[in-house]
Amino acid sequence: MASTHFHNGTIWRGAGVDTADALLVHDGVVAAVGSADVDRHLAALDTASDSDDTLDQVDLDGGFLMPSFGDGHAHPIFGGLEAEGPQVRTCSSVDEIVAEVRRFAQAHPEIEWITGASYAGSLVDGGLFDSRWLDEAVADRPVVLRAWDYHTVWCNSRALELAGITAETPEPELGEIPRRGDGSPLGTLREWGAVDLVDAVRPPLDEAVRLRALERAADYYLERGVTWVQDAWVEPADIETYIAASTLGRLTLRFNLALYADPRHFSAQLPAMVEARRRVEEHGDPLLSAHTVKFFADGVVENETGSLLEPYCSSLHNHGLRVWEGETLAEAVRAVDAAGFQVHIHAIGDAAVRQALDAIESAIAANGPRDRRPVIAHAQLVDSADLSRFAEIGVIANMQPLWAQLDDLMTVLTVPRLGESRASNQYRMRSILELGGRLSFGSDWPCTSGTPVEGLAIGTSRQNDAGEPAGGWTPEEIVDIDRALDTYSTAVAYQAFADTCPVVWGEIRPGASADLIRFDHDPRHLSPQELAVTAVRTTYLGGVAVHSSI
Template sequence: MPLTVFRDAVVWTGLPTPPGAGQPPTALAVRDGRIEAVGAAAEALAGAADELLDLGGGLLMPAFGDGHCHPDQGGFEALGPRIRPCTSVHELVTEVGRYAAAHPEAEWILGGSYDSTLAPDGLFDARWLDAAVPDRPVALRAWDYHTLWCNTEAMRRAGLDDSVQDSERGRFARRPDGSLLGTMVEWDAVDAVLGAAPARSLDERTRALAVATRGYAAAGVTWIQDAWVEHEAVDAYLAAARQGVLATRVNLALRADPSRWREQLAEFAADRDRIEAAGSDRLTVRTVKFFVDGIIENRTAALLEPYADDPCARGMPLWAAAELRAALVEIDRLGLQPHLHAIGDAGIRTALDAVAHLTEVRGSRDRRPVIAHVQLVDPADLPRFAELGVIANIEPLWLQPDPAMTDLTMPRLGEARSRQQYPLGSLLGSGARVSFGSDWPVSDHRPLTGLPVSVTRQTPQRRPEGGWLPQERIDIETAMSCYTAGVAHQAMADDRGVLAPGRVADLVWLDRDPRDRDPHDVPGTTVLGTWLAGRRIYGTHG
């Protein structure tokens, strides 16, 4: 079995430093994908190494993970119209027109993800897109992926007219005269449009996954949780695995539909079985995704009290509480892990109640349920995460008063509830386990961009002074652990996430140590190499 020795770099193991330990280790030995030795014991093996890598400084640490993302959607964004960088409605429309002209073969123009703050209240008019593309349907996802903007032709193809009615799980925005505006909010309304579009081809899906996972490898990430997988996407993952284009490990969370989850149980089991039969070391199906509610920005997150700017609204619960409890019990019988999107305080309470019911019915076991985003938590529910063994998956880039927060979120919540958002420090202080994610393409997939926000709770412009809700800030090593050991715990990969003999050698080599930098300078750190089980998946070394 070949032996590789890494040396001449500070090695951060991710483990507590023993008192009086002296200087940090500078070498690490890997054999057959696992760590053989750390520090002086690794240096002593250098003479016997089959491969000796002198790193020339920087930091060698456990590879990052992403506990919540959407790689296929991120890959599609890279392949479609590039609207994410656009800073005005005019730029959006111009880019869509450019893409349509360059792709006359495209029956539909599909893309994402536009900045919802570019139009008042996040509402976009179909006629703006009609001016650029009047003769083909256009459907664009907002950056929250809970909202869609389309042109008039897309609504016509979908059979939508002014007579369409809102549902419990979807809202059609309207102009003052009652006509459809062109902005669709949440599942039923979004799906009413996208259901008319042609399905992505297997080749398109596979290319998107290849692009996405290569991007993750370049960011120092070796494991990602795809947190929203429809049944038809499983074939693309299998094809990508067969073709060897998955650069990272991916675990799939199959989405449970509240209207048909019982029929889906056999589907979930079959999809898991065929992926296990494929035998890929980079692809698993161990999780089921539940969208418990929506998002605050479009008033669909479920709140305990009405929205501050709409006293008639408390959000859009997507699951009846009893159905959610029953569904968690049944997926537990399949041995699958629940992963629950919950944003509002009522949504989070519903999710916690469902996990508590699951424990009562099925007993205690190491199931590691996940509640993702954990934005607005009622103080009474904070200790329940640790008590129930629920992992809080948090997206650190959201912990800042950026325009989406100040222009859309805070006006919806009001001052008092705005101060209860993303209680990261309080969760960790309570003993809860925390993993970090990106929700990419909602926000940047690179962990090095998320690290400083969890430490400072400031925008890149260093605002506000002292940080937003500074009592919830954490230190840089804790933040690094949330991206490494925290995500490994979520992945049920107890042999990853720290560097110690016998652990899997998932590694990232950075040109500088983030612990030695001003947190705002951390995004300028360069990933020089990424290794998955001792095999390099990104970078070169002379």
């Protein structure tokens, strides 16, 4: 039995909750909060007959202790796999990407398929990359690179050839093959209907590689103070990887799996989802759950596949991609909800958000009241008429605060497609909160950084790395630091049903699991630029230090 006494610092317990000056953790759970209560418990420990009990003293030295972060929407296996291929994420030009792919190919002649992620789509006009550019690096082996959005891939000619993608290939369902003037495929594939053509001929990854990627992702998160992650795109092979990692004792933080629902195969998927959930529950690892189903309602604005109420600026008739046609999304959501799953819907455009809200509302009407905590992820563009519906229906808006800035992605790809007026209505975080809705934060890593403090710096300033614009972009949507910290911690725990677990987590109160993070400085008193680079000193899971920068 071990106890840890935290003192001489600020114990932050959530927005609107008084801070404390001391905390006692006993056997992995919070035993006492505040110096008076802690002193009473310490006195009781001194007089207890259990001589095996130990007490560690942690002097915060004026620092800050809070509930650990959660990531309400991410793709950890994808993130961990990026280190297995050419390192293109930091490349700032096509020439740099080609050079890195060439270097990697020469260093790894044994690799049959060269795969990597993730390049910046804003490097080329319209995000359209040519296969012939990659042919300059590697012509005799297939090369497949994912874009930052993970909705797009860039292939060399050999990959297109092996996938059978030619000028005669019809446009796939739920996908797009951009073409040259003669009808031949350019080399960019958009959305999974097109990407699946390549994935169908790629050999599966060795399980050892996938396990290594998951461990790498866990290390990444623990270093950043994250102890729970919503894996928001889980396919059958991923379930096996998570269960294998658990069996081998290689899970080091909490994961919930959101099982991917594909409109092309959904009728056959639901029984398999129920079985996957049963297997995970039967496995009995408190760090692993699978109670969520993930839907895509649309794509992304940068590809013009985000589903919009009004057309894109580039076309009078292009409203983007509607993944589930007609009433099919509502029907599938009702079925998943009736099976007791939490619903998690990717919805970027305002039409997709409305479709998602309608589908969730129909499930509530059909299946009756219960604690369901449905999630709409991203909610990049929400029509004003739909803002209040998040509170009315009880839907959690899981947003990515890092995206609410005028970076290259926004200025080069997003704003030109939406237009200035519509673009100014993106990421309406504060509006949803002030209308009584629930907001949680996520990163969508590896699409963008999984470092919570970077997202917090943007969400509380709406400024980019250069501190621009003065006063923030769309400053009326700035979230104050206390609510932002809450949204990246206790609000994500609510999304995760943490308060219903046998040992509650995500809060600092007696009886809760001691899932905590320590900073050397109070993040509430840092400038956005300072906050973005402040490091987590220690991450605790169940009272155990699972990461320390000391």
